[in-house]
Amino acid sequence: VFFRVCLPQVLAGIAATAVFGIILTWNEFLFALLLSGAETRTIPVAMYQTIGGDIGVRWGLLAAIETLFLVPVIVFVFLLQNHLLRGVTFGTIKR
């Protein structure tokens, strides 16, 4: 009953929640900066530590990290875009 009836009903909500949750944790910086070490660093912290150096800000390197950082979220959102649209607009349209 759960897999054939309940799960399809809530799938749009789960997908929307998953996308928002993943985007939130993917961009999380402050806790990762304070609580992570050299082995547990995440990309936002690594990006922050890339800034600076003997030749100033390396904008090309920073942009390359940012581009790689964007790819998983974009792929994830594209995979779930149909469910996401339904989950976000659920209950908002009145005929």
Next chain:
Amino acid sequence: MATNTRTLGARRPIGEAGWGWTLGAGIVSLIYFFPVLWIILTAFKTHNDALAVPPVWFFTPTLENFVQVFSRAYSVGSEAIDTGFARYFFNSVFISGAVGPDRDRDRHGRGLRLLALPAEGQRHLPLRHPLDPHDAGDRRHHPDLPDVPGHRLGGHLRRHHHALHGVQPAVHDLDDEELLRRAQPGRRGRGRMDGSSEGACSSGSACRRCWPASPPPPCSASS
């Protein structure tokens, strides 16, 4: 008829929205997307091109920056070493995907438990029958709704209809025999959300008192 057969998620052709609206939406989208586009373009520039004033629009793309993401020299003249980006990338993916196993509750991760929360909620919902007089009505013959099974993902209208009448498990697509068969194991009377029961059958099976409007199955209890 046309409104019933048309799905809410269907995309309209450009001409239907009008070229003005389409052009306006395109310009606004471009303005919003421009910073991201500029970052992506900068990733393919050399250091001099990235810092050039005025900005360079036409340049020879290079993958030098992407190579340096994974391995670079931290001071002038030193040897390039691994930056650990792959590990950081894995850390981000791991943090976003799941926190870790919650062994006190089950052997799934907390991320998976988050996905299982709607199922936990469904267990406390009352199981309703489409012919039950306490229910909001017979959804199988609603005149405004297309006859699309509610458990199909494309059933926007039907689920919207559910939203108007409260939360309803999609049991209306099942016949009476199947409903009773599925309802019996966990059923306690009318299954209220506060855990109490109303007119519970002491035998544990569904009888006429439990299902007033459905064909009564054989009941072992004397009622």
